[in-house]
Amino acid sequence: MSVNIVYTTSAIAVGGRDGNTGTTDGRFEVKLARPTELAGRGDGNNPEQLFASGYAACFLSSMQLLAAQGAAKVPANAEVMATVGFGPRSEGGLGLEIALDITLPGVARNEAEALIEKAHQICAYSNAMRNNVAIKLGLIEA
Numbered sequence: 001m002s003v004n005i006v007y008t009t010s011a012i013a014v015g016g017r018d019g020n021t022g023t024t025d026g027r028f029e030v031k032l033a034r035p036t037e038l039a040g041r042g043d044g045n046n047p048e049q050l051f052a053s054g055y056a057a058c059f060l061s062s063m064q065l066l067a068a069q070g071a072a073k074v075p076a077n078a079e080v081m082a083t084v085g086f087g088p089r090s091e092g093g094l095g096l097e098i099a100l101d102i103t104l105p106g107v108a109r110n111e112a113e114a115l116i117e118k119a120h121q122i123c124a125y126s127n128a129m130r131n132n133v134a135i136k137l138g139l140i141e142a
Helices: 048-067 108-120 125-127
Strands: 011-014 019-021 029-031 079-088 094-103 133-138
Touching: 019 125, 048 079, 048 094, 048 108, 094 108, 108 125, 108 133
Parallel strands: 094 133
Antiparallel strands: 011 019, 019 029, 079 094
């Protein structure tokens, strides 16, 4: 599989989960801290929060792209909530589980479900996670 790269970005992390990270262009910086559930102070953000935010935005943008190509309309108040779970895997190591809950007010259920499935096929995050991470898609009634 080849990808025609049209955008590239880089970030540097220092100190791991109790450090900081930011993009090399200086446009984004964030203090990192382990959540209290992982024996941390919880006084910063963590990689799972950043991943959830990026996935939610990417998935919504994928639905908007499909709408621009003639799929079901995506209302301005559409929302995608990405929930990322992190913990030990039964096989060893650490893993993720992801749930995407999508709200599409005013879109008929059958059209919304079709749009969500199509978006899941084209979203870069979904493609990166497919066959590697359990992803649950949900449609929330508005």
